[in-house]
Amino acid sequence: xxxxxxxPRHLVMGMTNKKSLKCEQHLGHNxxxxxxxxxxxxxxxxxxYNFKEQTENNSVPSRFSPECPNSSHLFLHLxxxxxxxxALYLCASSHSAGGWxxxxxxxxxxxxxxxx
Amino acid sequence: ELKxxxxxxxxxxxxxxxxxxxxxxxxxSDRLYWYRQDPGKSLESLFVLLSNGAxxxxxxxxxxxxxxxxxxTLHITAxxxxxxxxxxxxxxxxxxxxxxxxxxxxxxxxxxxP
Numbered sequence: 001x002x003x004x005x006x007x008p009r010h011l012v013m014g015m016t017n018k019k020s021l022k023c024e025q026h027l028g029h030n031x032x033x034x035x036x037x038x039x040x041x042x043x044x045x046x047x048x049y050n051f052k053e054q055t056e057n058n059s060v061p062s063r064f065s066p067e068c069p070n071s072s073h074l075f076l077h078l079x080x081x082x083x084x085x086x087a088l089y090l091c092a093s094s095h096s097a098g099g100w101x102x103x104x105x106x107x108x109x110x111x112x113x114x115x116x
Numbered sequence: 117e118l119k120x121x122x123x124x125x126x127x128x129x130x131x132x133x134x135x136x137x138x139x140x141x142x143x144x145s146d147r148l149y150w151y152r153q154d155p156g157k158s159l160e161s162l163f164v165l166l167s168n169g170a171x172x173x174x175x176x177x178x179x180x181x182x183x184x185x186x187x188x189t190l191h192i193t194a195x196x197x198x199x200x201x202x203x204x205x206x207x208x209x210x211x212x213x214x215x216x217x218x219x220x221x222x223x224x225x226x227x228x229x230p
Contacts, residue, residue: 023199042120042157043204045222069144090158105218107158 002109005026006091012114013081021076021111023091031097032074033105034066038087049074050097081115088112118143118209122221129195129230137190137224139205147208148188149218150179152201159204163190196226202226 004025013019025032034046048056049068063085065077076092091108119142129135139148147166151159163172165181165188172179176199178191188205204226206218 042222045208045218092159104161104164106161109158116140 004091004093004106004113006089006108008111009109010112012113012116013078014116015083017079017081018077018079020078021089021091023074023076023108023112025072025074025091025093025105025106025108027093029093029095029106030071031094032068032071033092033094034074034076035090035092035107036087037090037110043090046076048097055097078113081113083115086114118145118207118219120205120207120219120221122203122205122224124224125222126225126227128227128229129192131196132194134194135192137192137203137205137226139188139190139207139221141188141207141219143184143186143209144183145186145207145209146183148181149206149208150177150188150190151204151206153204153223154201162203190224192226195226197228197230200226200228 007022011019031050033048036044036046045058046060047054047066051067052071061082067075088110090110092105094103096107121140123138152162153159163179165179168183169208170181174203176193181188190203202223204220204223206220208218
């Protein structure tokens, strides 16, 4: 139990489908993140939300659309994905999106996405 | 562009031995993190290093940071099988920035053999 819960844990979708990944944190944090972890590539930061406002979009293609309705929930809406988008998508949260001593990032278990 | 390089990428060691994983980064930063990831699992925060000369220890793992050399080390003492995992370092770019933006290394996959 990490305090950051992601659903679904596994998702297979066609290139024309629309699906969403959901993340919920129970830690009272104000910042939430989406990361992509592909085989043979470093973990990539995709989006940062701080107090529900997007503060970072790391040049992510528009077929990935994040949504943060409140500080506890974060979604990643997926549409017209490509097979190369298959990866582990990790959600994370921290007290805030600032770099200070107590600002440890807590990761969820991840959602394994396969695009066929 | 911030680059974070870890070496080695793969490490096989025997129980009871000591070894060091290195993390080099390319631009100024005063925040470096070490994470552990078990196969099929999420990342677990191990250490947050916030200043030059910072040293933190937890069990058989000790991490240090040299911001002048842009180098962090993760030292493993008397390895045990339970330490088998992939270890990532991550660096936030700049000083006192508020973006919380981390760039990750490729990870070091550690296998500890009896």
